[in-house]
Amino acid sequence: MPKTIALVAHDQRKDALVAWARTHEAALGAHALYATGTTGGRINAETALSVTALKSGPLGGDAQIGAMIAEGRLDALVFFIDPLTAMPHDVDVKSLLRLAILYDTLLAVNEASANMLLRGGLAD
Template identity: 55%
Template sequence: MAEQVLRIALVAHDAKKEALISWARAWREALSGHHLCGTGTSAGEVMEACPELRVEELLSGPKGGDLQVGARIAARELDALVFFPDPESPHPHEADVQALVRISLLADIPLALNRASADHLAEAMFLVRGQG
């Protein structure tokens, strides 16, 4: 039986980009076999840090990238969301951030909001499949 290709979105606020990159580095072997997308600089910085990963670049969050991710979740075109928000800084597109979390909950897709939950999500997605 062929391995299922998962569709995973990677999103991080500026203050959390390094945390997302660190997580992607730790899981790059397992992530490499899946379709990844990410908002603006999140996608670019993950690809720069992990050249073996291809991450489809969407718009930046404030310019509609969060909405693009949310639309894919609503259309059942994503299987999981790894989103590292910065809880210590206000964001001008906070409504978009809240909508992204809300649609993830409504669509009942796995959602990781920090390194610990992202590691658990990755373990569930990849180790069970023998990819970790």
């Protein structure tokens, strides 16, 4: 059964998320994909996937994905986080992670956990 997955990446991790999405196009293509603005635009341009691009993270995209989690409309969040760079919208990032944890949403924060999510976490 298709799931709804959000794809998010900090600036320094966007290349890695796009490469991961390209590697897993076949598996991801079976699902409804959403992403914050720049990340979604890059995945749409650089892969064969169809991603609904929301607003840029700092401009409300993180909040849009958070709302999807709170409303029960998101099955999984793949968020490639850059732990070494300070984020001006860190409060939004923490809120998004808090909602994913609170609502028991599948959450992958790096390539290893994203691979495991695709291998078994999305199974019915």
